[in-house]
Every structure is written in structure tokens, then in C-alpha cells.
Amino acid sequence: MIDREFLNARYWHLENRLRAIEASIREYGDSMPEMHRDYKIKQMIPSVISAMKKIRFCPNDYGICQDCGEEIAKGRLMIIPEAECCTKCQKKRKSEAAYVF
Numbered sequence: 001m002i003d004r005e006f007l008n009a010r011y012w013h014l015e016n017r018l019r020a021i022e023a024s025i026r027e028y029g030d031s032m033p034e035m036h037r038d039y040k041i042k043q044m045i046p047s048v049i050s051a052m053k054k055i056r057f058c059p060n061d062y063g064i065c066q067d068c069g070e071e072i073a074k075g076r077l078m079i080i081p082e083a084e085c086c087t088k089c090q091k092k093r094k095s096e097a098a099y100v101f
């Protein structure tokens with residue numbers, strides 16, 4: 001079970017992230033170059049919003065890996081608060097993606 005303080009800090013982090021993404025979208029609009037760092041960030045919006053909703057409405061589900069159901073390491077959530085899966089499953093996802101392409 002993740003403590004309230006940690007959840008609040010993650011929520012704050014996510015909110016700032018979302019604002020930064022929105023600001024750069026406003027700045028670049030649809031002309032954002034595909035190679036631009038923020039182009040990738042734009043694709044992260046759904047996971048950022050879904051993590052924020054989890055913290056607000058079902059905090060018990062936050063920080064649980066979507067693939068294996070294990071707890072995601074706090075250190076990982078500190079860096080990627082919107083992480084949907086643990087490091088192990090993320091590696092698996094990546095290698096599967098690499099296999100597909």
C-alpha cells in the first residue's frame with residue numbers, strides 16, 4: 001500500500017508534466033517536428049491522465065503493474081509517475097515491440 005504523501009507528490013508531478021506538455025503543444029501546434037522531444041511527450045498524455053485519475057479515484061490501483069499485477073518500484077514511480085508496468089514487464093514490452101518491427 002502506497003502512502004498518501006507519496007501519492008500526493010506523484011499527483012503534483014503528473015499535473016506539472018501535463019501543463020508542460022500542453023504548453024509546448026500550444027507553442028508548436030500541429031507543426032511540431034516529429035523529431036522534437038515534445039512530439040513523444042504528446043503521446044504520453046493519455047497515460048499521464050490515467051495515472052492522475054487512478055490517484056484521485058482508486059489510489060489502491062496506482063503503482064500496480066498492468067501486466068503482472070506486482071507493485072511497481074517506488075524509485076521507478078519517482079522518475080516515471082505515469083508508469084503502467086514494472087521494469088521487468090517494460091523490458092518484455094520493448095523486446096516484443098522490437099520483434100514485431
Ligand SMILES: [Zn+2]
Nearest residue numbers: 065068086089
Ligand atoms: Zn510487471
